[in-house]
Amino acid sequence: MAPMTPATPRLAADPIAEAHRQWVSHGWESAADGMAAITSLMRAHQIFLARVETVLRPFDVSFARYEVLMLLHFSKRGALPMRTIGSRLQVHQTSVTNAVDRLEAAHLVQRLPHPTDRRATLVELTRTGRALAEKATAALNAEVFTDTGLSPRAVNDVVKTLGQLRRSAGDF
Amino acid sequence: MAPMTPATPRLAADPIAEAHRQWVSHGWESAADGMAAITSLMRAHQIFLARVETVLRPFDVSFARYEVLMLLHFSKRGALPMRTIGSRLQVHQTSVTNAVDRLEAAHLVQRLPHPTDRRATLVELTRTGRALAEKATAALNAEVFTDTGLSPRAVNDVVKTLGQLRRSAGDF
DNA sequence: GTCAGATACTAGGACATCCTACTAAATTTC
DNA sequence: GAAATTTAGTAGGATGTCCTAGTATCTGAC
Numbered sequence: 001m002a003p004m005t006p007a008t009p010r011l012a013a014d015p016i017a018e019a020h021r022q023w024v025s026h027g028w029e030s031a032a033d034g035m036a037a038i039t040s041l042m043r044a045h046q047i048f049l050a051r052v053e054t055v056l057r058p059f060d061v062s063f064a065r066y067e068v069l070m071l072l073h074f075s076k077r078g079a080l081p082m083r084t085i086g087s088r089l090q091v092h093q094t095s096v097t098n099a100v101d102r103l104e105a106a107h108l109v110q111r112l113p114h115p116t117d118r119r120a121t122l123v124e125l126t127r128t129g130r131a132l133a134e135k136a137t138a139a140l141n142a143e144v145f146t147d148t149g150l151s152p153r154a155v156n157d158v159v160k161t162l163g164q165l166r167r168s169a170g171d172f
Numbered sequence: 173m174a175p176m177t178p179a180t181p182r183l184a185a186d187p188i189a190e191a192h193r194q195w196v197s198h199g200w201e202s203a204a205d206g207m208a209a210i211t212s213l214m215r216a217h218q219i220f221l222a223r224v225e226t227v228l229r230p231f232d233v234s235f236a237r238y239e240v241l242m243l244l245h246f247s248k249r250g251a252l253p254m255r256t257i258g259s260r261l262q263v264h265q266t267s268v269t270n271a272v273d274r275l276e277a278a279h280l281v282q283r284l285p286h287p288t289d290r291r292a293t294l295v296e297l298t299r300t301g302r303a304l305a306e307k308a309t310a311a312l313n314a315e316v317f318t319d320t321g322l323s324p325r326a327v328n329d330v331v332k333t334l335g336q337l338r339r340s341a342g343d344f
Numbered sequence: 345g346t347c348a349g350a351t352a353c354t355a356g357g358a359c360a361t362c363c364t365a366c367t368a369a370a371t372t373t374c
Numbered sequence: 375g376a377a378a379t380t381t382a383g384t385a386g387g388a389t390g391t392c393c394t395a396g397t398a399t400c401t402g403a404c
Contacts, residue, residue, distance in 0.1 A: 013344045014335065014338075014339075014343075014344040015260050015261075015262075015344065016331075016335070016338075017335075019242075019246075022246050028309070028313050028317075030313075030318050031312075031313035031314075031317035031318045032317075033324065033327045033328060033331065034316065034317035034318055034319070034320045034327060035312075035313070035317045036331045037320055037322070037327045037330045037331050037334075038220050038224070038316065038317065038320065040330060040331050040334035040335060040338065041213070041216055041217050041220055041330070041334065042217060042220075042221070042235075043262060043334075043338055043343060044213055044217075044334045044337055044338055045213050045214060045216075045217035046262065046263075046361090047337075047338065047341045047343060048210050048213055048214075049214070049361095050362090051341075052210070053362090062389065062390075063214075063390095064389085064390060064391090070191075074191075074194050081352080082352070082353065083351080083352060083353085088187055089187075090187075090215060090218065091218075091390090091391075091392090092391065092392055092393080093352075093353070093354090094353085094354075094355085094391080094392070094393080095390065095391055095392075096353090097353065097354060097355090098389085098390070098391085099390085101354095102389085114352090117351095117352080117399080117400075118352095118398080118399060118400085119351065119352040119353070119398065119399045119400065120351090120352055120353080120399090121352075121353070137200070140203075140207075141200050141202075141203035141207070142203075144206065144210065145200075145203035145204075145206035145207040145210065146202050146203045146206055147206070148206045148209055148210065148337070149336075149337055149340030149341055150209070150333070150336060150337055150340065152205065154333050154336060154337075155205045155206060155209045156205060157329060157333050158209040158212060158213070158333050158334070158337075159188075159205065159208045159209050159212050161322070161326050161329050161330055161333070162209075162212035162213065162215075162216045162330070163186065163188070163189075163212060164321075164322060164326060165216050165219075165320070165321055165322055165326075165330075166186075166188075166212065166215055166216055166219065167186075168321035168322065169219045169223075169321055171186075171215060171219060172185045172186040172187065218391090221391095222392090225392090234359070234360075235360095236359085236360060236361090253382080254382070254383065255381080255382055255383085263360090263361075263362090264361065264362055264363080265382075265383070265384090266361080266362075266363080266383085266384075266385085267360070267361055267362075268383090269383065269384060269385090270359085270360070270361085271360085273384095274359085286382090289369080289370070289381095289382080290368080290369060290370085290382095291368065291369045291370065291381065291382045291383075292369090292381090292382055292383080293382075293383065
C-alpha cells in the first residue's frame, strides 16, 4: 500500500533467472536447470571474450590468434603442423587457415614446408611473434586472468565443473 | 623401469590442464587458475553452442535467432522494440537488426511501427514464429537441456558460479 | 606396384558478433 | 520554443566459426 515502493521489486533482474521461471511455469521443470546452465555459459563466454579482446586490441591480435601464438610458444621447436594446431585448439581446419593467414601477414608466424610430409605445412613462430606472445600474456595475466571477479574457490569450481562437462562431451 | 608403461602416462590429456602447467612453470601462478577458468569457459561454450545449433538446424534457425523468438514468446503482447531485445539478450543493436532481418525473411516475425515512438520499431512474433519457437524448445529440452552431461548438483553449481561471475561483471 | 581411401590444406560461402558512421525522432536545456 | 544532446535503427566493414568442395599427397590393401 506504500505508493513509493515499486509493485515489482528488483528480484527478477537477472534475465536468466527470469527465463528459468518461464521454463518452470511452462511445465519444463526437468529442462529448466540445464537451460539456465547453458544460457549462463553463453553469457559468461560473451563477457569474458569481450574483456580479453579489449586487452589484446593494442597488440593487434584476437584471442583466436593469441591462442595459436601460445601453442607455438609452448611447443619445443616453436613450430607445429596446421592440423595439430586445429586439434589442440579444437577448432575447424579452416579456422586455422584463417588465423595463420592473418598471423603470417603480421609477420608473427611463418609457413614452412613439412620436412617429411609434403601435404603438411609447418607454422613457425617468428622472433616478433614470440615477443608479442610474451607481452600479450603479461597484459592478459595482469588485466584479466589474475582477477576474474570470482573468489579463488569459485575459480577452481568453474575449472572443475566445466572440466567434467568437457570430459563428458569428449573434449579430452 | 617397466618398459611397457609409457614414460609419460596419460595424465596430461586435457589441453587446459597442460596450459595451466605451462603457466605455473613460467612463473605465472597467480594467473594460472584464472587462465584455466576462462579457457574452460571458451571451450565449454563452443561445445554447447555446437550441440544446440545441431538440434536447431532442422528448424532453420540459429541459437541467436531462437533467443529472439523466445524473448518475444515470453513477452505479454508477443512484441518488443528492437532496443529492448538487444538489452535483454545483451547483444549489440546491429546484431538484433541482423537477426530480425533473417527472422522476418523467414516470416517468423514482423516489423511494426512503434505506436508512440516513431524512432522505434516493434518486432512481433507471427503465428508461424510462435509455433516454431514451441517446437524448437521441445527439441532443445529433450536433446540438450534435460541432459547436459553433468549431475544435477553440478548443473546448479554452474548456474550459481557463473551467476556470480556475470553479476560481478555487471550483467544484472 | 597400383589404386582406393584417408589425410592436409585452401577456397568460397553462410552466419554471428562487434565497431563506426549516418539518419530520424525524441528529450533536455536554456 | 529553438538548439543541443540522446536514443532507435540501419548500412557497411572486419573477424571468427563452421560447412562443403576441390587439390595434392600419403597409406594401406590387393
